[in-house]
Amino acid sequence: MISRKHTSLFFVILPLLIVFLFLINLWYGSVNISWIDVLDTLMLNSNQNQASHIIILQYRLPQAITAMSVGIGLSISGLLLQTTFNNPLAGPSVLGISAGASLGVAIMVLLGGSMGLKLSGNLYMLGDMAVVVAAFAGALLVLLIIIFVSGKVGNAVTILIIGIMIGYLVSAIVGTMQFFSSSEDLHAFILWGLGSFSKTSLIQSISILIVTLVVVILSMLFVKPLNALLLGQQYAVSSGFNVKFLQTIFILISGFLIALGTAFTGPIAFIGLAVPHIARTILRTSNHRLLLPAVVLIGAVLTLGCNFISKLPGYDASLPINAVTSIVGAPIVIWVIIKGRRMSNG
Amino acid sequence: MTEKGKIVSWSLLIILISVFQFVSCSRKNNTDSVAEIFDNYPEKELVSLASYADGFDIYEVDNIKKLVIYNPRNNNEILSTYYLTDSAYYSNYQTSPEYLRTPIDSVAVFSATQLNAFSKLNILNKVCAISESEYIQNPEIKELYKTGQLVELAGNGNFYLERTLEVNPKIIFYSPYNMAQKHPLAVTELTMIPFFDFMESNPLGRAEWIKFTALFFGKDNEANSIFDTIVNKYNKYKELASSTVNKPTVFSDKYYSGQWFVSGGNSYIAQLFNDAGANYLWKDNQNTGSINLDFEVVYNKAHNADYWRIVGTYPDGFSYEKLLAENDLYSNFRAFKDRKVVFCDSKKSTYFETGTLEPHLLLADFIYVFHPNLLEGYKPKYYHLCK
Numbered sequence: 001m002i003s004r005k006h007t008s009l010f011f012v013i014l015p016l017l018i019v020f021l022f023l024i025n026l027w028y029g030s031v032n033i034s035w036i037d038v039l040d041t042l043m044l045n046s047n048q049n050q051a052s053h054i055i056i057l058q059y060r061l062p063q064a065i066t067a068m069s070v071g072i073g074l075s076i077s078g079l080l081l082q083t084t085f086n087n088p089l090a091g092p093s094v095l096g097i098s099a100g101a102s103l104g105v106a107i108m109v110l111l112g113g114s115m116g117l118k119l120s121g122n123l124y125m126l127g128d129m130a131v132v133v134a135a136f137a138g139a140l141l142v143l144l145i146i147i148f149v150s151g152k153v154g155n156a157v158t159i160l161i162i163g164i165m166i167g168y169l170v171s172a173i174v175g176t177m178q179f180f181s182s183s184e185d186l187h188a189f190i191l192w193g194l195g196s197f198s199k200t201s202l203i204q205s206i207s208i209l210i211v212t213l214v215v216v217i218l219s220m221l222f223v224k225p226l227n228a229l230l231l232g233q234q235y236a237v238s239s240g241f242n243v244k245f246l247q248t249i250f251i252l253i254s255g256f257l258i259a260l261g262t263a264f265t266g267p268i269a270f271i272g273l274a275v276p277h278i279a280r281t282i283l284r285t286s287n288h289r290l291l292l293p294a295v296v297l298i299g300a301v302l303t304l305g306c307n308f309i310s311k312l313p314g315y316d317a318s319l320p321i322n323a324v325t326s327i328v329g330a331p332i333v334i335w336v337i338i339k340g341r342r343m344s345n346g
Numbered sequence: 347m348t349e350k351g352k353i354v355s356w357s358l359l360i361i362l363i364s365v366f367q368f369v370s371c372s373r374k375n376n377t378d379s380v381a382e383i384f385d386n387y388p389e390k391e392l393v394s395l396a397s398y399a400d401g402f403d404i405y406e407v408d409n410i411k412k413l414v415i416y417n418p419r420n421n422n423e424i425l426s427t428y429y430l431t432d433s434a435y436y437s438n439y440q441t442s443p444e445y446l447r448t449p450i451d452s453v454a455v456f457s458a459t460q461l462n463a464f465s466k467l468n469i470l471n472k473v474c475a476i477s478e479s480e481y482i483q484n485p486e487i488k489e490l491y492k493t494g495q496l497v498e499l500a501g502n503g504n505f506y507l508e509r510t511l512e513v514n515p516k517i518i519f520y521s522p523y524n525m526a527q528k529h530p531l532a533v534t535e536l537t538m539i540p541f542f543d544f545m546e547s548n549p550l551g552r553a554e555w556i557k558f559t560a561l562f563f564g565k566d567n568e569a570n571s572i573f574d575t576i577v578n579k580y581n582k583y584k585e586l587a588s589s590t591v592n593k594p595t596v597f598s599d600k601y602y603s604g605q606w607f608v609s610g611g612n613s614y615i616a617q618l619f620n621d622a623g624a625n626y627l628w629k630d631n632q633n634t635g636s637i638n639l640d641f642e643v644v645y646n647k648a649h650n651a652d653y654w655r656i657v658g659t660y661p662d663g664f665s666y667e668k669l670l671a672e673n674d675l676y677s678n679f680r681a682f683k684d685r686k687v688v689f690c691d692s693k694k695s696t697y698f699e700t701g702t703l704e705p706h707l708l709l710a711d712f713i714y715v716f717h718p719n720l721l722e723g724y725k726p727k728y729y730h731l732c733k
Binding site: 029030051055059060182188194266311316317320321 | 645674678
């Protein structure tokens with residue numbers, strides 16, 4: 001374990017980094033806006049009809065808030081799942097929950113087209129809100145199946161395997177639907193799959209943030225049982241915890257967070273899996289009292305950083321966020337893990 | 347070998363050589379293939395019969411028409427060449443597989459846009475197969491499909507290989523998005539003719555593809571007269587709008603899933619805007635297709651624009667409330683606040699099927715929106731200004 005001093009330094013630096021990255025996200029984009037305009041807008045000093053005012057307040061601000069919230073939500077869910085299943089590979093995509101969201105969107109966008117169920121002839125007319133509802137419904141459906149199964153089967157590994165199987169099943173169904181869809185519908189579906197933080201309005205993004213923070217605070221109540229679970233199910237049982245109940249609660253919490261994030265932004269890969277590892281390696285601890293807040297901070301830093309990187313300089317479009325999180329994140333995780341190994345060996 | 351045998355074999359050899367010489371002489375006097383007729387022809391005198399379209403050229407020599415199809419992404423690259431003639435004379439020595447005798451009696455048509463040309467040329471009876479039947483709106487074709495006179499060879503992006511072999515059309519008109527990929531029906535070895543009207547960025551150029559279609563069915567004169575009428579009407583409207591000094595600003599399309607696909611400055615729609623006397627905000631862009639932009643880029647440039655053009659369809663028609671429900675940010679555009687959305691209901695107006703051959707009406711619709719005093723009493727067909 002690293003020294004207390006390092007730990008407190010971590011919890012001072014990261015919030016500052018979040019504030020810094022948040023402001024950078026508001027200032028930097030395809031359209032050049034000066035710092036003064038950014039500050040004026042934030043102080044509500046600027047003319048409300050000014051283009052920069054609207055771009056910052058209604059486009060970049062919700063984007064940054066959504067990025068942060070989704071980063072926090074996915075990271076927390078990753079940590080909860082990894083502890084619940086006692087498996088370092090657990091994450092949002094593993095339980096099939098993001099696949100469930102994809103299924104919802106695929107039914108809406110792809111199947112709707114070929115079955116004539118589509119509300120309109122032109123899929124771009126569906127709007128993002130309908131897609132959000134579909135994604136949420138799909139994710140919750142898979143979540144319910146998993147909770148149902150976990151009620152029947154107590155074994156965490158079995159639930160994990162069933163989750164993976166559901167994921168495969170759902171992917172196969174989505175793949176089949178893709179095969180039978182028109183190129184236009186496919187394009188829309190692929191766009192959704194690339195992920196984007198810029199599909200939410202200011203009110204939506206603030207709601208996502210509040211809901212996420214409430215769930216985060218809620219999960220803070222479970223630090224003790226989480227630590228107990230870490231030492232094995234039997235240890236948790238002997239400590240007087242109802243493991244089955246806890247598992248259901250954790251799956252429910254993480255599933256809800258994943259569904260929320262995926263619905264509004266598309267399936268964001270990688271964050272949920274990686275952030276807990278980064279937190280564990282940096283803090284050199286498995287204590288959830290430290291890990292939970294650390295994961296929240298690192299998740300926010302990572303998504304804000306990725307959102308910033310996705311806005312390429314001198315280019316009028318942004319890179320898809322899903323590509324950026326993986327391209328930027330994967331090397332970080334590899335580096336962190338190798339470095340962590342070396343430190344523990346040396 | 348006996349003396350007699352030697353004489354016989356020698357004389358056989360001589361006969362063989364002279365026959366060979368005779369054959370090769372006669373071929374030299376004439377030409378090896380239909381292609382050579384064009385190769386030997388003085389280049390200066392070859393003038394393409396297609397004047398607006400970039401995607402194809404038609405040359406005519408001695409009652410043979412040479413059709414050259416270019417790669418729409420690179421107009422210097424020839425994708426395929428066909429020789430078409432209704433004269434039996436050339437078939438005696440034709441050697442090239444691209445040689446086609448017209449009129450063709452059966453064709454599979456894989457795009458509803460192309461079917462409209464068949465309908466105008468009165469040759470729907472030559473069409474033996476279609477694709478994506480559920481998206482076709484043309485009533486005649488719907489009826490023929492229902493009664494089984496037309497067969498469907500592709501649906502939802504999948505091609506029915508065995509049925510295609512069974513129907514065995516003489517030629518297939520298809521619209522590939524990606525030429526690098528082999529077409530799923532290529533294994534049938536049927537004659538597949540790429541049809542790139544949708545890649546044409548000039549409105550008249552896109553309409554000119556009716557000449558392309560007509561070529562295969564000996565309907566050249568009809569196509570020419572239909573096209574000339576379109577050109578005349580189009581130019582008349584264009585002339586009308588060219589006098590305008592005050593050019594309202596306009597932008598186009600919508601934001602979807604984090605991207606705003608904006609029509610390029612050299613695109614089909616950009617040229618219509620220009621000809622209709624409007625100032626398209628992305629007119630300086632060089633792209634002929636569309637470009638994907640961040641919301642803020644579009645907003646920054648277009649928030650004060652006068653008009654906003656959208657093509658699409660809503661179940662019970664367009665309304666500003668429905669548009670706003672898709673994205674709250676739309677309310678910040680002046681064109682939205684002032685109710686200046688120019689909307690084309692692609693389903694009700696059959697825009698994608700009939701619009702191609704009515705560029706003059708698209709143009710007139712726009713002129714009526716941008717400069718209503720120029721066309722008083724006009725009834726728009728595709729684009730309406732939504733109040």
